[in-house]
Amino acid sequence: MRKxxxxxxxxxxxxxxPTVIKTTVLPGDFTERLxxxxxVGEIFYIGNGEIRLFLDIRSRILKLGSSEPGVSxxxxxxxxxxxxxxxxxxxxxxxFYLHYSVxxxxxxxxxxxxxxxxxxxxxxxxLRWTNRDTQYDHIDTVEEWMFQSNGQPxxxxxxxxxxxxxxxxxxxxxxxxxxxxxxxxxTTGDGGAGYDPFNLSQDEMEIAGKIIEIDVEKQTSIAxxxxxxxxxxxxxxxxxxxxxxxxxxxxxxxxxxxxxHNQYIKYVGNVGQDLVESIFSFVQYKPIPVTQIVxxxxxxxxxxxxxxxxxxxxxxxxxxxxxxxCTANPQLDEKVIAYYNEAIQTSVRRIQPLTxxxxxxxxxxxxxxxxxxxxxxxxxxxxxxxxxxxxxxxxARKEESLSPVRGALAFTTxxxxxxxxxxxxxxxxxxxxxxxxxYVSLGTNLDQTRLFLGVYxxxxxxxxxxxxxxxxxx
Numbered sequence: 001m002r003k004x005x006x007x008x009x010x011x012x013x014x015x016x017x018p019t020v021i022k023t024t025v026l027p028g029d030f031t032e033r034l035x036x037x038x039x040v041g042e043i044f045y046i047g048n049g050e051i052r053l054f055l056d057i058r059s060r061i062l063k064l065g066s067s068e069p070g071v072s073x074x075x076x077x078x079x080x081x082x083x084x085x086x087x088x089x090x091x092x093x094x095x096f097y098l099h100y101s102v103x104x105x106x107x108x109x110x111x112x113x114x115x116x117x118x119x120x121x122x123x124x125x126x127l128r129w130t131n132r133d134t135q136y137d138h139i140d141t142v143e144e145w146m147f148q149s150n151g152q153p154x155x156x157x158x159x160x161x162x163x164x165x166x167x168x169x170x171x172x173x174x175x176x177x178x179x180x181x182x183x184x185x186x187t188t189g190d191g192g193a194g195y196d197p198f199n200l201s202q203d204e205m206e207i208a209g210k211i212i213e214i215d216v217e218k219q220t221s222i223a224x225x226x227x228x229x230x231x232x233x234x235x236x237x238x239x240x241x242x243x244x245x246x247x248x249x250x251x252x253x254x255x256x257x258x259x260x261h262n263q264y265i266k267y268v269g270n271v272g273q274d275l276v277e278s279i280f281s282f283v284q285y286k287p288i289p290v291t292q293i294v295x296x297x298x299x300x301x302x303x304x305x306x307x308x309x310x311x312x313x314x315x316x317x318x319x320x321x322x323x324x325x326c327t328a329n330p331q332l333d334e335k336v337i338a339y340y341n342e343a344i345q346t347s348v349r350r351i352q353p354l355t356x357x358x359x360x361x362x363x364x365x366x367x368x369x370x371x372x373x374x375x376x377x378x379x380x381x382x383x384x385x386x387x388x389x390x391x392x393x394x395x396a397r398k399e400e401s402l403s404p405v406r407g408a409l410a411f412t413t414x415x416x417x418x419x420x421x422x423x424x425x426x427x428x429x430x431x432x433x434x435x436x437x438x439y440v441s442l443g444t445n446l447d448q449t450r451l452f453l454g455v456y457x458x459x460x461x462x463x464x465x466x467x468x469x470x471x472x473x474x
Contacts, residue, residue, distance in 0.1 A: 002385050002424065003424065004383070004385045004386060004411065004424065004426045004427065005429065006409075006426055006428055006472050006473065007428070007429050007472075007473050007474065008428050008429070008470040008471070009470060009473050010469075010470055011034065011046065011452070011469045011470060011471055012036070012468070012469050013468040013469075014465045014466075014467070014468075015038060015042075015465065015468075015469070016038040016040045016042060016461075016464055016465060016466075017038055017039035017040065017080075017454075017456050018036050018037070018038055018441050018454035018456070018469055019038060019039045019080070019081060019082060019172050019440070019441055019454070020036070020082075020083065020084045020172075020173050020441065020443070021035070021036055021441055021442070021443025021452045021454055021469060022034075022035055022084070022444070023035065023443075023444075023446055024086040024090050024091070024446070025091040026091065026147070027090070027091055027092065027094045027147055027149075029091070032445060032446060033045045033046055034445075034452065035054065035084070035086075036454075036469055037081050037084040038081065038467070039080035039081055039082075040058055040061065040080060040461060040464075041056065041057040041058035041060065041061040041080065041100065042055075042056050042057075042058065042081075043056075043057075043081075054153070055145075055153045057081065057098070057100065059103065060100065060102065060103055061079075061080055061081060061100055061101055061103055062079060062102060062103045062106055063103075064077045064079060064461045064462065065077050065460060065461050065462035066106075074460075075458075075459070075460025075461065075462040075463060076459050076460050077167065077460075077461045078168040078169065078170055078172075078192070079138060079140075079167055080100060080101055080461065081099075081100045082099045082100060082101070082140070082170055082172050082173075082174045083097070083098065083099030083142075083171070083174035083175030083186070084096065084097070084098060084099075084175060085097045085175035085176050085177055085184060086177070087177065087216070088177055088182060093146075094146045094147035095144060095145070095146055095156075095216075096144075096145050096146075096153070097142065097144055097145070097159075097175050097184055098141075098143050098145060098175070099140060099141070099143075099171070099174050099175050100140065100141060101138050101164075101170065102138070102139045102161075106137070106138055107134070107135070107136045107137055107138060108134075109135070109136070109137045109165070109166055109167070110129050110132075110135045110136060110165035110166060110193070110197075110198070111127075111193060111197065114194075115127075115193050115195060116195060116322060117195050117197075117322060117338040119322075119336060119337065119339075119340065125339065127198055129165055129200070129229070132163060132165075132229055135165075136163045136164060136229075137166050137192075138164055138167065139161055139162065139163055139227055140161075140164055140170055141158055141160065141161050141162070142175070142214070143155055143156075143157070143158050144156045144157050144159060144216065158223075158225055159184075159214060159216070159238075160186075160225060161226065161227040161228065162188070162207055163227050163228065163229045164192070164208070165192065165193070165198070165208075165229075166191055166192030167192060168189070168192035168193070169190050169191055169192035169193075169250065169251040170189050170251075171186075171187045171188050171189045171251065171253075171254075172251075172252075172253050172254070172373070172441070173187075173253050173441065173443075174186060174187045174188065174254060176255055176256070176257075178213065178257065178264075179259070180257070180264050181213060182217075183213040183214060183215050183243075184213070184214040184215075184216050185211060185212070185213055185245070186211070186213075186214060187211050187212075187254055187255055188207060188208055188209065188211075188212065188249065188252075189208065189209065189250065189271075190208050190209035190249060190250050190251065190311065190312070191208040191209070195273060195312060195322075195338060196209065196250065199342070201247060201249055201311050201312055202248060202308075202311075202342070204244070204247060204293050205231055205293060206229065206230055206231075207228065207229060208229070209247060209248065209249045209250070210244050210245075210246065210247050210249060211244070211245040211246040211247075211252070211268070211307070212243070212244055212245070213242065213243045213244075213287055214241055214242060215242075215243075218240065218241045220235075220237040220241065222235055222237060222238060225238055231290045231293055231294055232294045239290045239291050240289075240290075240291055242289075242290040243288060243289050244290060244293065244306075245285055245287050245307060246268070246285070246307035246308065246309060247307075247309070248307075248309035248310045248311045248312075248350060249268075249309055249311060250270050250271055250272070250273070250311040250312070251270070252268055252269060253372055253373050253375060253441075253442075254269075254374070255267070256376050257377075258377035258390070258448070259379075263283055264283070265281055265377075265414065266281065266283070266285075267279060267281050267354070267375050267376075267377065267390055268281075268282075268309070269372040269392060270309050270311065270316065270372075271371050271372050272315050272359070272371075272372075273315050273320060274315075274321065274323050275316070275318055275321060275335075275358065275360075276315055276316040276317070276318060276356045276357070276358050277316070277357050277369050277371065277372040277394065278309075278315075278316030278317070278353040278355075278356045279353060279355050279356070279372070279390065279392060279412065280307075280309055280351060280353050280354055281354040281414055282351060285307050288306055307351060308346060308349050309351065310346050310350030310351075312338075312339055312342065313339050313344075313345065313346045313347075314343055314347075314350055317352065317356055317420070319337045319340070320337070320338045321335040321336055322335070322338050323336075324336070352420065353420065354390070354412065354414060354420070354421055355420065355422065355423045356420070357410070357423055359398065365424075365425065366423075366425065367394070367397045367398075367399065367410070367425055368397060368398035368399055369394040369397070369398065369408060370394055370395050370396045370398055371394065371395045371396075372392060372393070372394060373393045373394065373407075373442065374391075374392060374393040374439075374441050374442025374443070376390070376391050376392075376442050376443065376444045376448070376451065377389070377390050377391070377444075378390075378391050378411075378451055379447065380448070380449030380450060382449070382450075382473065382474055383473075383474050386411055388413065389411045389412065389413045390411060390413065391426070391451060392410055392412070392423075393407060393409055393410075393439040393442045393453065394407055394408040394439060395407055395438050395440060395459075396408075396438055396459075404432075404435065404436040406432070406436075407437055407438055407439025407440075407455065408425065408439065409425070409426040409428060409439065409472070410423050410424060411423065411424055411426055412424070432455075435457045435466075436457050436458060437456075437457065438457070439454070439455055440454050440456045442454070450471060450472075451472040452469055452470065452471055452472070453470045454467065454469050454470075455467065455468050455469075455470065456468075
């Protein structure tokens with residue numbers, strides 16, 4: 001593949017963790033403006049060359065960065081303000097949508113100790129999430145807000161309240177509108193803890209580990225939806241607003257859409273466990289109404305066209321494996337298939353990745369990744385070598401020579417023969433100096449002709465004001 005080198009132009013700095021970057025046109029305005037949502041609960045936009053506060057919901061978000069079972073140290077967190085999406089008619093109706101972790105909902109977690117499957121111990125392969133009302137980590141909410149004529153956003157209604165088993169894998173950049181259906185798309189992770197201990201992602205009745213469409217045009221009379229974990233716990237009027245696009249999700253940095261003639265290619269990145277990060281693409285799909293899932297009792301519907309990314313049986317193109325070091329040779333490790341039966345059962349039902357990159361990679365022209373943080377198509381002409389390609393980011397390259405930490409920027413393309421695509425690293429010329437640079441988010445403008453990169457100086461949400469948003473330019 002061709003080599004590409006770009007520049008990073010700083011747009012705004014000294015902000016908190018930028019989790020969502022996108023553009024829209026404010027009601028009564030005519031200029032497309034850049035919006036930035038931070039994990040701690042701020043939403044900013046760039047107006048007339050300066051950063052302005054659009055909304056501050058920090059008081060609505062639970063305390064971030066507290067110690068968690070199975071997580072070393074304090075400060076790292078995957079909760080907070082996770083999703084921001086503007087209605088396609090936002091410039092007229094002022095409607096926008098938020099996904100965040102609710103203040104005061106902290107629980108003890110669904111397991112008292114860290115989890116790792118043991119193929120020799122059936123108990124570890126067949127855990128169930130019991131006592132859900134008390135054994136959970138926190139509650140996420142999805143809300144509809146309106147930007148009022150006086151310039152003050154106000155909450156209108158709650159769409160969903162979701163009880164989450166663990167602190168991680170809640171999705172990020174988790175709300176986006178589909179240009180195909182006009183529906184709000186929610187991408188939810190599998191609930192966390194690693195290895196999906198309760199196999200929520202493959203159970204069609206579970207909300208965790210799915211891509212869900214929400215018909216926001218359907219108004220329900222339910223002012224305060226119940227807190228749920230499964231679709232059959234939702235009132236029927238809310239069930240009737242939901243369809244499921246896909247299952248088998250581990251954790252997703254959003255969904256993006258690329259127009260191709262008269263249809264859209266959908267791109268989804270699935271964050272890996274220990275081996276590989278994967279990007280999937282699909283065009284045709286057949287969403288399942290939640291009312292049908294509930295009526296079917298949650299068993300496999302076996303519908304053709306329903307997307308399955310394969311987790312937890314598959315990590316991208318590989319059967320999910322546990323890893324242990326080789327005592328005879330510390331340079332090597334042993335990989336044991338964690339869920340052999342599930343890998344077999346989902347082997348022909350899942351879709352293959354468009355491309356993958358690895359946590360260990362001996363090739364000199366690649367990089368060793370940690371976690372996928374953004375996937376966006378680029379349709380601009382300013383960087384001709386990237387036109388029509390799919391750009392993605394990883395939070396931190398693992399190469400030992402990189403100190404301090406640097407993230408990674410790369411791209412791939414869809415092959416006409418639909419086979420697995422290769423990827424190419426995008427070189428950047430920006431000097432971050434002695435500061436760490438974690439690549440935490442990737443965004444575009446409305447017509448996907450500009451790319452924006454969110455960078456943070458720490459992995460900890462409690463280390464404030466270390467964020468910069470760059471534009472990727474020739």
